[in-house]
Amino acid sequence: MTRDTAMPDALTRRELLAGVACAIGGVALAGLPTVALSQQPDPQTIPMVPADATKLQGAPTSAVGNRSAFVKPVRTPVGEVTGNSFAPLEQLTGTVTPADLHFERHHAGVPLIDPSRHQLLVHGLVERPLIFTTDEIRRFPQVTRTCFIECSGNGRSAFREPKPEMTPQKVAGLTSNTEWTGVPLKALFAEAGVREGASWFLAEGGDACVMTRSIPVAKAMDDALVVWAQNGEPLRPEQGFPLRLLLPGWEGNTNVKWLRRIELGTRPWMTRWETSKYTDPLPDGTARQFSFEMDAKSVITSPAHPQVLTKGWWPVSGIAWTGRGKIMRAEVSTDGGHSWHAAELQEPVLSKAHTRFTHMWKWDGRETVLLSRATDETGYVQPTRSELIKVRGIGTDFHFNPIAGARVTPDGRVFFHGAT
Amino acid sequence: MTRDTAMPDALTRRELLAGVACAIGGVALAGLPTVALSQQPDPQTIPMVPADATKLQGAPTSAVGNRSAFVKPVRTPVGEVTGNSFAPLEQLTGTVTPADLHFERHHAGVPLIDPSRHQLLVHGLVERPLIFTTDEIRRFPQVTRTCFIECSGNGRSAFREPKPEMTPQKVAGLTSNTEWTGVPLKALFAEAGVREGASWFLAEGGDACVMTRSIPVAKAMDDALVVWAQNGEPLRPEQGFPLRLLLPGWEGNTNVKWLRRIELGTRPWMTRWETSKYTDPLPDGTARQFSFEMDAKSVITSPAHPQVLTKGWWPVSGIAWTGRGKIMRAEVSTDGGHSWHAAELQEPVLSKAHTRFTHMWKWDGRETVLLSRATDETGYVQPTRSELIKVRGIGTDFHFNPIAGARVTPDGRVFFHGAT
Numbered sequence: 001m002t003r004d005t006a007m008p009d010a011l012t013r014r015e016l017l018a019g020v021a022c023a024i025g026g027v028a029l030a031g032l033p034t035v036a037l038s039q040q041p042d043p044q045t046i047p048m049v050p051a052d053a054t055k056l057q058g059a060p061t062s063a064v065g066n067r068s069a070f071v072k073p074v075r076t077p078v079g080e081v082t083g084n085s086f087a088p089l090e091q092l093t094g095t096v097t098p099a100d101l102h103f104e105r106h107h108a109g110v111p112l113i114d115p116s117r118h119q120l121l122v123h124g125l126v127e128r129p130l131i132f133t134t135d136e137i138r139r140f141p142q143v144t145r146t147c148f149i150e151c152s153g154n155g156r157s158a159f160r161e162p163k164p165e166m167t168p169q170k171v172a173g174l175t176s177n178t179e180w181t182g183v184p185l186k187a188l189f190a191e192a193g194v195r196e197g198a199s200w201f202l203a204e205g206g207d208a209c210v211m212t213r214s215i216p217v218a219k220a221m222d223d224a225l226v227v228w229a230q231n232g233e234p235l236r237p238e239q240g241f242p243l244r245l246l247l248p249g250w251e252g253n254t255n256v257k258w259l260r261r262i263e264l265g266t267r268p269w270m271t272r273w274e275t276s277k278y279t280d281p282l283p284d285g286t287a288r289q290f291s292f293e294m295d296a297k298s299v300i301t302s303p304a305h306p307q308v309l310t311k312g313w314w315p316v317s318g319i320a321w322t323g324r325g326k327i328m329r330a331e332v333s334t335d336g337g338h339s340w341h342a343a344e345l346q347e348p349v350l351s352k353a354h355t356r357f358t359h360m361w362k363w364d365g366r367e368t369v370l371l372s373r374a375t376d377e378t379g380y381v382q383p384t385r386s387e388l389i390k391v392r393g394i395g396t397d398f399h400f401n402p403i404a405g406a407r408v409t410p411d412g413r414v415f416f417h418g419a420t
Numbered sequence: 421m422t423r424d425t426a427m428p429d430a431l432t433r434r435e436l437l438a439g440v441a442c443a444i445g446g447v448a449l450a451g452l453p454t455v456a457l458s459q460q461p462d463p464q465t466i467p468m469v470p471a472d473a474t475k476l477q478g479a480p481t482s483a484v485g486n487r488s489a490f491v492k493p494v495r496t497p498v499g500e501v502t503g504n505s506f507a508p509l510e511q512l513t514g515t516v517t518p519a520d521l522h523f524e525r526h527h528a529g530v531p532l533i534d535p536s537r538h539q540l541l542v543h544g545l546v547e548r549p550l551i552f553t554t555d556e557i558r559r560f561p562q563v564t565r566t567c568f569i570e571c572s573g574n575g576r577s578a579f580r581e582p583k584p585e586m587t588p589q590k591v592a593g594l595t596s597n598t599e600w601t602g603v604p605l606k607a608l609f610a611e612a613g614v615r616e617g618a619s620w621f622l623a624e625g626g627d628a629c630v631m632t633r634s635i636p637v638a639k640a641m642d643d644a645l646v647v648w649a650q651n652g653e654p655l656r657p658e659q660g661f662p663l664r665l666l667l668p669g670w671e672g673n674t675n676v677k678w679l680r681r682i683e684l685g686t687r688p689w690m691t692r693w694e695t696s697k698y699t700d701p702l703p704d705g706t707a708r709q710f711s712f713e714m715d716a717k718s719v720i721t722s723p724a725h726p727q728v729l730t731k732g733w734w735p736v737s738g739i740a741w742t743g744r745g746k747i748m749r750a751e752v753s754t755d756g757g758h759s760w761h762a763a764e765l766q767e768p769v770l771s772k773a774h775t776r777f778t779h780m781w782k783w784d785g786r787e788t789v790l791l792s793r794a795t796d797e798t799g800y801v802q803p804t805r806s807e808l809i810k811v812r813g814i815g816t817d818f819h820f821n822p823i824a825g826a827r828v829t830p831d832g833r834v835f836f837h838g839a840t
Contacts, residue, residue, distance in 0.1 A: 053626050058528055058531040060498065060499045060501045060503075061497065061498050062658075063495055064493070064521065065522070065658050070535050071653070078480065081477060093562070094564040095652070096651045098653050101653070109479050109480060111478040114469045141780055179514045210474050233491070233513070233518050236488070237486075242488075258473070346563075346564045348770070358561060
């Protein structure tokens, strides 16, 4: 019976949509032309596509799958040893960041580590200094939770040198969202025995810059994890294989990768990484150190440059997140900030995790500006650029979260636009 | 200061663990020897690992990441055109199945489809037959939800020919868990206008077997989706790129991949795929057709063959799921089913999704049997093998969910074991 009802060649989309427009008054989806795919295939790598895939035997089962030849998401830039690569936010949906597209940030490249030789030392102000192998770590009670990691420099170029041609990847691609699995740091601390007066610990990575950050012991007793898996599989090398520190909601740099040493003490170590970087100059000339928690933020991932729109309905979709708990509200403005609409939040809304929001919008063909604004459960509202500068000064170099979005021109082109 | 406190070479694990055993009475983690990694590295593909990664510049940023050379999960078997590949459950943690490790099941191979030419026809008992391009589908209000897909033949070989050397991959690897994004099928139906009397629809795939299944329209009005993304990115080819039907909780085969046609009608089409397969013979000689909902099930993924244990604490960890809503309870027995312990469930527990459970267990070195048992929110309890046979007969060939686990021998070896 399948063959009897095969798709009729003569029935074209144009005829059908004319029918829709007629039948339902052109309200819902009338005038839908073909939209360019966000991922343009590379003709050089696309194999011969059969005119009718039902007439040709397909590919056999494989040990590990590959993306379709028509789907080529990439992080950029590549080849940076001391640098970063941005996740292609405009090509991602839902909330999971695929492990191989998680943004990167490293200061001396990605080290090659043999997990059977890797160890984590816990020492300093403890009753019993301990060394854990990666296999020993995996024998503790495990915890799995989904949360974002955002580089505290995310958004710098959009803040300093905003350009209309910036994509969401360029604007905010230094954030990613992952299901992490590991052991609560407090369980390791319980084994070692925290001595009285220990209020800070140093986390040290095993890469060539020997990344070190000072963290309050209170965070270990709260929700810090030593993780060995992301999105169901062992950590990727760029994300700290075989062990990384995970401090939910805190600036990316403190989530020390390739974790090999934790030392407990009575005060911060004032390492290079917390004095030369990651501090926030304030308008009064002083500087704020240890701005651990990331502020609430949102970014519209679609529509975005270089998409081209046609009139009609579009989902305005993006992600919102905060280091202080759950996103309470994501709002979308389709008139440059004059009015705001509560967007729909993808359930379940998780604490300290990317939250997908969507607001349906019908474009009438006139120039306009789309913006998004996040509010977290503490009541904190994502600021405009001028509100941010008011509390931080123009010299701020980290922790950027101004309201932004996209300008849509009458010809349907879409450009990055920040709210002033 | 980092350099001043570098890891002391003379401080060995053995000394430290002796210290632990002494200090805390040998209770918690005493006697932890090195455990073999579940993924054994292939010496031929492991590059030279530096003795000290901190002394060598690491790798630069990359467009798309790769797994560590020490981590090589694979689906098996490979090379099957009409067949399947099983996900390596014992190497996975948390609940996300990485997209490239999602189990495969296809009847004529994986087709190569150009998304810009792919269309979905909705016709039959509708007011307005419609054709949707993949880009048009993406303009509808989007829904993201996490749920499992399980092949209804999952567990067949463990049921028919149980062998002690079976890994979780072999026992139950035809289930995977994914964050899917798409459009509610009822939204497409609303566009087409369902005519009175339409109670079933046919879903047809665009592969070379032209997979067809009949589905009640009620499922479309409930929670069926037409999905275009998995785990944040476009569907993988093996999972139906560019479009697949998603019927949360229903047997895998009904989630038609490479979806190209939906026809509405008044009764099931009785296609080859719902008459020759996927029916359940019953003890009275009749057969049950359209067993859509997958029953509650669980599998222990660790400890499992070929792991080798030593005495002491181990997490007994696995996944539980049901097609009828949420997992209410996962229990672990460490004495062959004489007593049961409520395992800890990873939050949030999502409806029709894999739920990770963990129970901490201290092995005393004696032979024993570990089992897991799932109960769903309807009160349904995963049956033993004999209970299953009682209601289905020995000839059952689909929908296997008997209680199983692992036998641990005094030398620490672990073997597959089904509860009789």
